[in-house]
Amino acid sequence: MTGYLVLENVGKTYTLKPSKIGGGVRHVHAVDGVNLEVARGETLGLVGESGCGKSTLAKLIMHLEAPTGGRVVIDGVDHSRLRGPALKQARRNFQMIFQDPQASLNPRMKARAIIGEILGNYGKASSQRVDELAALVGLSDFHLDRYPHQLSGGQCQRIGIARAIALNPGLIIADEPVSALDVSIQAQILNLIGRLREQLDLTLVFISHDLSVVSHVADRVAVMYLGRIVEIGRTESLFRNPRHPYTRMLLEAVPKPTPAKRHARAAVSGELPSPIDPPSGCHFRTRCAFAGDDCASKVPELRPVDSPHMVACHKAETIASSLNMNVA
Amino acid sequence: MIDMTSHPPVADPVLDVNNLSLEFADRDKVTYALDAVSFSVGEGEIVSLVGESGCGKSVTAMTIMGLLPKHGARVTSGSALLRGRDLLQTSEREMRRIRGDRIGMIFQDPMTSLNPVHTVGMQISETIRKHRRVSRGAAEKRALEMLDLVRIPDAASRLGAYPHELSGGMRQRVMIAMALACDPELLIADEPTTALDVTVQAQVLDLIADLRRDIGMSVILITHDLGVVAGVADRMMVMYAGRIVEQGPTEKLFADPAHGYTAGLMRSLPGVNARMRDELREIPGSVPRLDRKIEGCVFAPRCEFSSEVCLAPLPQAQERAQGHWTRCIHASAVCEAMSDNDIVRAWA
Numbered sequence: 232m233t234g235y236l237v238l239e240n241v242g243k244t245y246t247l248k249p250s251k252i253g254g255g256v257r258h259v260h261a262v263d264g265v266n267l268e269v270a271r272g273e274t275l276g277l278v279g280e281s282g283c284g285k286s287t288l289a290k291l292i293m294h295l296e297a298p299t300g301g302r303v304v305i306d307g308v309d310h311s312r313l314r315g316p317a318l319k320q321a322r323r324n325f326q327m328i329f330q331d332p333q334a335s336l337n338p339r340m341k342a343r344a345i346i347g348e349i350l351g352n353y354g355k356a357s358s359q360r361v362d363e364l365a366a367l368v369g370l371s372d373f374h375l376d377r378y379p380h381q382l383s384g385g386q387c388q389r390i391g392i393a394r395a396i397a398l399n400p401g402l403i404i405a406d407e408p409v410s411a412l413d414v415s416i417q418a419q420i421l422n423l424i425g426r427l428r429e430q431l432d433l434t435l436v437f438i439s440h441d442l443s444v445v446s447h448v449a450d451r452v453a454v455m456y457l458g459r460i461v462e463i464g465r466t467e468s469l470f471r472n473p474r475h476p477y478t479r480m481l482l483e484a485v486p487k488p489t490p491a492k493r494h495a496r497a498a499v500s501g502e503l504p505s506p507i508d509p510p511s512g513c514h515f516r517t518r519c520a521f522a523g524d525d526c527a528s529k530v531p532e533l534r535p536v537d538s539p540h541m542v543a544c545h546k547a548e549t550i551a552s553s554l555n556m557n558v559a
Numbered sequence: 560m561i562d563m564t565s566h567p568p569v570a571d572p573v574l575d576v577n578n579l580s581l582e583f584a585d586r587d588k589v590t591y592a593l594d595a596v597s598f599s600v601g602e603g604e605i606v607s608l609v610g611e612s613g614c615g616k617s618v619t620a621m622t623i624m625g626l627l628p629k630h631g632a633r634v635t636s637g638s639a640l641l642r643g644r645d646l647l648q649t650s651e652r653e654m655r656r657i658r659g660d661r662i663g664m665i666f667q668d669p670m671t672s673l674n675p676v677h678t679v680g681m682q683i684s685e686t687i688r689k690h691r692r693v694s695r696g697a698a699e700k701r702a703l704e705m706l707d708l709v710r711i712p713d714a715a716s717r718l719g720a721y722p723h724e725l726s727g728g729m730r731q732r733v734m735i736a737m738a739l740a741c742d743p744e745l746l747i748a749d750e751p752t753t754a755l756d757v758t759v760q761a762q763v764l765d766l767i768a769d770l771r772r773d774i775g776m777s778v779i780l781i782t783h784d785l786g787v788v789a790g791v792a793d794r795m796m797v798m799y800a801g802r803i804v805e806q807g808p809t810e811k812l813f814a815d816p817a818h819g820y821t822a823g824l825m826r827s828l829p830g831v832n833a834r835m836r837d838e839l840r841e842i843p844g845s846v847p848r849l850d851r852k853i854e855g856c857v858f859a860p861r862c863e864f865s866s867e868v869c870l871a872p873l874p875q876a877q878e879r880a881q882g883h884w885t886r887c888i889h890a891s892a893v894c895e896a897m898s899d900n901d902i903v904r905a906w907a
């Protein structure tokens with residue numbers, strides 16, 4: 232085990248109450264048997280459509296939810312074994328950046344107090360450190376003396392980032408950190424995250440539904456579909472030569488500001504099945520042009536096709552990989 | 560006051576918006592939301608209004624449809640001619656008849672326009688019966704045709720479905736079916752795919768493009784996404800801080816961007832221009848507040864091409880090429896600087 236972040240067969244099943252219409256208890260396998268390693272200083276991009284389990288996986292890593300299977304190890308520590316003060320101390324090492332910067336900040340506190348609070352929680356309150364953090368994320372005194380609602384989305388996200396790095400964590404989980412921002416502001420925040428990652432030697436899990444953003448920031452990318460990782464590989468390799476039919480569909484669907492898609496139909500078929508009772512075998516088989524008998528009976532394991540590029544598809548070898556779908 | 564009454568002419572426009580200016584007045588605050596907005600929509604054309612949040616896309620649509628709030632909003636100049644008839648001079652009573660009949664509308668969140676307690680079949684047929692004297696049976700038949708048209712699988716069984724029983728993508732299809740039920744001349748779609756996943760977005764955009772081809776409707780597609788524009792729009796209008804700063808045929812505008820803001824947007828897109836882990840080209844600063852009138856170029860404080868002349872009152876929009884108009888004084892310098900941009904090269 233060499234990863235800074237290691238997930239071993241991690242799963243999370245939510246149990247839903249029986250619905251009024253009848254039927255018994257239902258389960259959502261929000262995250263299903265995920266194995267992952269992220270090296271120190273590496274950025275892993277996590278992509279997939281809404282409901283595929285990205286945020287649940289983030290919460291499992293952040294120890295905000297307990298897995299129903301498997302374990303999460305960060306820098307050699309399995310936090311599920313810790314309690315009380317030991318857990319609180321350990322938590323300093325992993326922090327989160329959220330999608331909605333405005334909503335994730337206390338509306339009744341000024342920026343200065345918001346950043347100071349997390350330091351205070353650990354007995355490290357220091358106005359000098361707040362100033363230092365503000366400078367790191369590009370906020371001035373003007374911003375520090377304001378409430379979240381008086382600041383723009385980009386400025387609020389800078390506060391969120393200052394909080395996340397305040398305690399010198401080794402690992403940051405960023406869950407859709409630029410999804411609520413306009414493109415011109417998005418570039419500022421992506422650059423900021425990129426700079427801090429180098430300066431502070433951060434290990435980063437960067438979650439986004441936006442593939443072009445992920446193609447820019449991530450060293451490696453994992454693609455999720457209905458709770459499972461279906462493909463993972465180095466960013467260039469995955470975007471240039473996607474091996475899973477779902478990854479291909481996703482890449483083709485991305486609107487690109489080039490003439491590529493003009494008047495060509497997107498190769499998207501079918502609808503996302505319900506996560507409550509997903510298709511047997513390969514979850515993607517109901518939408519896959521290559522599906523065969525095996526696909527309904529056997530769950531495809533994630534396996535190397537072009538190491539370290541891994542894919543969970545029975546037919547990865549036979550599916551021609553000649554399509555040219557560069558996003559990166 | 561500077562107007563931009565001039566804009567690319569379109570033969571026989573379905574909609575012709577001229578010199579539209581709009582203010583919102585709260586107790587002590589005025590917002591200059593639109594400033595001399597002018598554009599036309601031709602027969603069977605998809606034109607895109609593109610820009611970042613707050614630039615005035617939705618209020619442009621609301622003004623055209625007569626849906627501005629009763630209090631506080633004031634149109635200070637301009638006209639919006641639907642086949643020659645000025646919608647801004649039309650009574651609310653008449654507008655109620657025009658909306659849903661001659662102009663169809665769809666919004667980002669279908670749930671805000673769908674009634675949760677009625678079936679989709681019922682809602683579509685009610686819309687039809689509001690505008691047409693037809694029997695319930697005929698309206699229901701038309702509703703079914705419409706669900707087929709927007710490619711809802713097994714449409715007959717979906718007539719009885721309630722909105723919450725449908726996925727987001729299906730709901731947006733139902734909205735489109737409802738908007739098109741009375742054969743409108745114009746469809747205004749305000750961020751219709753923004754809340755959808757990319758695969759579903761691709762399906763809905765395909766549908767809009769196909770419907771334009773098959774029934775020849777004209778569309779104003781409002782979006783913040785240049786990728787969406789590139790995929791489906793014939794012409795595009797770039798908006799910033801309440802003004803249309805550049806407009807033209809999509810191919811021309813991407814191949815020859817001629818405004819500092821358009822250039823800034825195209826450069827800051829990740830995944831196309833910059834190589835991995837390289838710094839992206841940022842647009843510094845943030846959008847201006849609209850609480851005062853800005854004489855010069857609204858983008859000047861953030862523009863890398865700006866010079867002193869940009870702060871003086873702006874001249875009329877200039878035509879760069881046929882149908883391609885810009886309000887940028889340094890358009891040639893912008894084009895020149897953008898010639899090695901990856902997006903520009905892809906369109907050249």
Ligand SMILES: Nc1ncnc2c1ncn2[C@@H]1O[C@H](COP(=O)(O)OP(=O)(O)O)[C@@H](O)[C@H]1O
Nearest residue numbers: 245259261280281282283284285286287288506
């Ligand atoms: N607390 C919960 N209770 C029940 N189901 C949940 C809960 N949280 C998430 N889910 C379900 O788990 C799945 C994954 O959700 P999520 O992790 O939020 O996806 P993503 O972030 O990729 O959009 C979805 O089907 C969602 O409805």
Ligand SMILES: Nc1ncnc2c1ncn2[C@@H]1O[C@H](COP(=O)(O)OP(=O)(O)O)[C@@H](O)[C@H]1O
Nearest residue numbers: 583590592611612613614615616617618619628
């Ligand atoms: N009812 C209103 N009262 C006051 N200001 C408004 C109102 N509606 C919109 N505005 C302002 O008008 C400007 C344009 O808004 P809008 O058209 O919604 O932008 P977008 O391009 O995101 O659709 C914004 O500055 C917004 O704050």
Ligand code: SF4
Nearest residue numbers: 513516519526544545
């Ligand atoms: S395992 Fe079968 S159904 Fe799944 S992606 Fe591969 S070919 Fe398609």
Ligand code: SF4
Nearest residue numbers: 819856862869887888
């Ligand atoms: S007019 Fe001047 S400030 Fe405005 S976009 Fe052109 S160069 Fe930039």
Ligand SMILES: [Mg+2]
Nearest residue numbers: 285286287406
């Ligand atoms: Mg999420």
Ligand SMILES: [Mg+2]
Nearest residue numbers: 616617618749
């Ligand atoms: Mg809007």
